[in-house]
Amino acid sequence: MIARFRAVLNSQWKWSRLIVVLGTVAAFAIPLVSLQGAARADRGALQAQELLRAVQSWGTLYPLLATALGLLMAIAAWAPDHRGRHIHALTLPLERWRYVLLRFGAGGVLLAAPIAAVLIGSSLAVLTATLPPGLQGYPIALAVRFAFAVFVAYAVFFAVSAGTARTAGIILGVIAAVILVQVVAGMANIDLNLFGAAQTVLLQGPGPLAVFTGRWMLVDV
C-alpha cells in the first residue's frame, strides 16, 4: 500500500509541482509582507491602527489562496485521468475507491507544504515585527484556519472533478436551478430570497464555507 501511495504521490507531484511551489512561496510571503510594511515603530500610537488595517486587507488573500490551491490541486489530480478516459486507472488491480483515496491522500500531502509555509511565514513575521504594545500575533490560529480552508476547498473540487461528467452536471444543474428560481421569483416579485438562504446555509453556522468567512487576522488585540 505504501509503494502504491508513493507512486501516486510521485505522479501527482510531477503534475502539480508548479502549483505547490508557487503556493508555498505565496503562502510564505503573504504574512511577511502583511506585517513588514505596517509595523514601522516611528508611527507611534498610529502604528496599532495602521497595522490592524494592513493585516485586515492582506488577510483577504488567505482564503483566496486556499481556494486556488484546492481547485488547482484537484484539477491536477484528475486532468490526466480524464484525458486518458480513465482506462489506465480502471485497469489497475485495486478497487476504484482505493485508487480515489490514494489520489485524495496524495493531493492532501502535497498541500501540506503551503500550509507549513503559512505557519512558518506567519511565525517568522510575528517574531521579526515589532508589534505595538497590546497587540499579539496569532500565527498558529491563522495556519490552522488556512489548513482547514485548503482541505475543504480541495475536497469540494476533488469531489466535483472526480465524478463523472454526470455528477458535475448535476451539481452545476442544481446551482443553475437555484439561480433560475430566484430570477423567476424576482420577476414574479415573490419575496423568495434563495441567495440569502443559501448564503446562511453555506457561510454562517457549520456550513462548508464557514471556515472561509471570519477573521483572517495574523495580528489582533
Place this chain on the structure above:
Amino acid sequence: MFHGIDPRSPIPLYVQIAERVRLAIATGALGSAAPLPSVRQLAAELRINPATVIQAYRDLEAQGFVEIRHGAGTFVRELAPGRRARERSQHAVALVRKMLAEARRSGVSLAELQRALDTELGAKTT
C-alpha cells in the same frame, strides 16, 4: 535451415518444421548427437507458437530421429547408416510427386516432362 517456413500454406507449421529437421539430418547438416535449437529460441526466431515447435519435436522423437532430454534440450539420435539414405530417397519421391501434381494441374503431359528431365539430367552428367 528453417528459412521459407510458410504459415499460409495448408501444410501445418509443425509438419513443415519436422520435415526441415529430417531433411537436415538426411543431408548430414545435423550430425548425430547434434543439438537442435531450444523451443524458446526457435519460437522467438521464427515468431511462431512455441506449442507448434514442441509438437514438431515430439513428432520427430516419435519417428525416432531425435530424443528430448528434459532440461538439457533436444538432440539428434545415432541413426543406422541405411536410415539416412532411405530418408533421402523418400524425400526425392515426395519431390517428384509434388512435381507431377503441379504438372497435371498446369496440363503438361508426362512425355514432355520425361524429355525435360532427360535433357536437365543429361546436361548435369556430362
Place this chain on the structure above:
Amino acid sequence: MSDTIQIERLHYRAGKNFEIKELDLHVPSGSIYGFLGPNGSGKTTTIRLVLGLLRPLSGRITVLGLPMPEQHARVLGRVGYVPEQPHLDSTLTVRELIDFQAAFYPTWDRVRAEELVQRFELDGGSLFGRLSKGQKAKLMILLALAQRGDLLVLDEPTDGLDPVVRRDILSALLTYVSERGATIFISSHLVHELERVCDWVAVMDNGRLITEAPMEKLKQGTKRLVVFGAPAEIVNPPFRVLTRESANGGGGENWVVGNWEPAMTSYFEGVGASVRDVIDLDLEDGFVELLRSFRKGGTGR
C-alpha cells in the same frame, strides 16, 4: 484443461446502435487465442467487458477462475493489458511510468523490465507523449510483460507498426509465453500474424461470434471446391456450404465449404456431381469467405 476466459450468454448494449447478444467464448489456458473481426464488430467492447471496464446487462464472465467484474481488483493483478489507443499519461517519462506500474503489481519483474528496456532501446528519460508510435507500443508491451501476468490481453498491439517493431514485439511475446506458459488473447487485423502465432481463432462480426475453433481445424476445414453437375438443391451435406457461385467460363461451380474432411468427396458422387479440384485456403481467404457467407446467410455456427 480449464479456460482462462469464459463468457456465457453475455448481453451488453451501448446506446442504441450497438449490441452484443448471446456471446459465448472460451479461451483455453496456455493458448494464444486470436480474435478476428472487421472494425466495429465489438472486439474492443468485448475486451473491455472481459477486463471489467464495462458492466454487462446479463451473462457471466469468468477470468482466471474469478467472476468479473466483481473480482476485478484481484484478477487485474494477474492480467497484462495493451489497449488499442495508448492509455498512459503523456506527461510522465518512461522511467516514471515503469516505476508507477511496478508499484501496483506484486509480481512485478524488475529484471525483465530492465532487460526489455534495453532490448526495445527505450530511453528512460523521454516523455511518453514524445515517443514514436512504435516506441509507445513497445513500452505498453513491456509494462504488460513485466507484470508476469498469467493472461495477456492485447487489443491490436502491432496495428499500424513497421515490420521491424512488429517483429520485436512478437518475439518478446513468444519468449514470454514459452517461459511462463501464459495465455494470450490477441485481437488484430494482421491475419498473417495471427495465422503464424495463434493456435486458437475466433471470428466476430457485428456483436455476434461467427466461429471459434483451433487454428488447424479452421484452416483444414475450409476449402474451395470446383464442382461440376451439382443439383440446385443439396440435401443435408456433412459439411457446411459457405458460398456457391458458378465459375466464370467452364460450366462448373465454385463452392466454399466449412468443416470439410477429405472423405466427404464421396458425398458428391452419391449426388451425381463430381469434384474436379479441392483448393486449400489460407486463414485470410477463409476469414473473408466466412464473413461473406455469414453476412449473406446470417447463419451462426
Place this chain on the structure above:
Amino acid sequence: MSRILGLVLAASLLATPLRGQDSLMARLRRQADSLLSTWREAQLLADVADSLELVRATAGSDTIAVGGLRIIVNPSPLPWREAAERAWSSIDSLYGSAGEDLPRYPYIFRAVDPDSGVRRAVLHVGVELPWDLDVRATTTVLLSTVVAPDFDAALGDWLGAALRPTPRPQEDRTAVFVQLVTVPSEAVRACFLGDISRCKDVLQVGDSTGLLERWYVTPAEREALVTEGFSDYFARGATAPSLQSCRRHRDDACTALLRSLPPRTLPRPLDHAARILLVRTALRAGGRDAYRRLVARPNAAIGERLASAAGMDIDSLVVRWRNDVIASRPRPLTLPWWASFAALGWTAFFGFCALRSSRWRL
C-alpha cells in the same frame, strides 16, 4: 394667521360685490370667540382623561415591590417577580443606598399579546411590551427604564452617556481594553503602558487645561485627527488653505485648526465606555453610600467627586481602573471549536462523495 386672512379677504373681494364689507369682519370675530371657548373646554376634558387613564392603567393589575423597586403590571405570563429581583440586585450594587429613593413613583408596564392584532387602547403612561420575553429580556427592560436618581448635568456631560446598571460588566472592560490598545493617541498608549497621569488626562479627571496637547501629543496624531476626522468640516471656506498645509505635515496649521474647534467638540481619545467603567469602579470601591456621595456635590470637580465616592484618592482609583482593564484582555478570536469539526466533517463528506465516483464510466 393675518396673512391667510388677507388672502381670504382678497379672494372674497374678487369673488363678491363690495356691499357686504362690514358683515364679513363681524362674522370672523364671532368665529374666533367660539374657537377660544371650544379650546378651553378641550383643555378641561384632557385633564379628566389623563386622570381617568391613570386610574384605568393601574386598575386590576398587581404591584410588585422588590427592594426599592415598585412596578405595576397587568397579569401576564412575564416573569416579573424574578426579573425584578435580578434588576434590583444590580441596581442596588450600582446605586447602593441611593437605591431606596427610587419608589417616589412606581413604574407601569403593560404586557400585550404580540400575535393578536386586536386594537388596544393607547397607553399614555408606562411602557407597553410583548409578553413573550424571557427573564433576561424582562430584566433588561426593567434596567433600561430605571433612571439614575438625581443624576446631575455636569456628571452627564463628563460621562457622555447614561449610567445604567448592567448584568454583564465583563463586556465593557474588554471593550475598554481594545480602545486602550488601538486608539491612535500617544497619551492613551502611555496610559496602557502604566503612566497614571496620562490615564487621568485621557479620562479627563485630572487637570483639564490644555487638553489638546494632553490628548494628542505628537504632530502625526494631530494631523491624522484633522485629515481623517474633520477633513470635510475644514475643507470649505476660510480653513481650506490651512487644511492643505496641515496635509503637508505642517503641525502648526493642524494645531491651529484643532484649536479653532468650538469648545467641547474636540473628540475625546477614549469613548464613554472607559468613563462609565471608571464610575462603576468607584461605586464598587466606595461601598453602599458611594452613589450618594457621588451625586452629593454636583458642582465639584469630577475627579474629587469620584475620589469621594470611591473613598480613596483619584490616583489609586485610576490605578485600580487600569488594572481591571489590563486584566480583561479579550479571548483571542481564533477559530471556534465547532468550525474545525465542521471543516473536517465537510472534508470527509466531499472526500466520501469522490469515493462514490462511479467506476462505470466508459
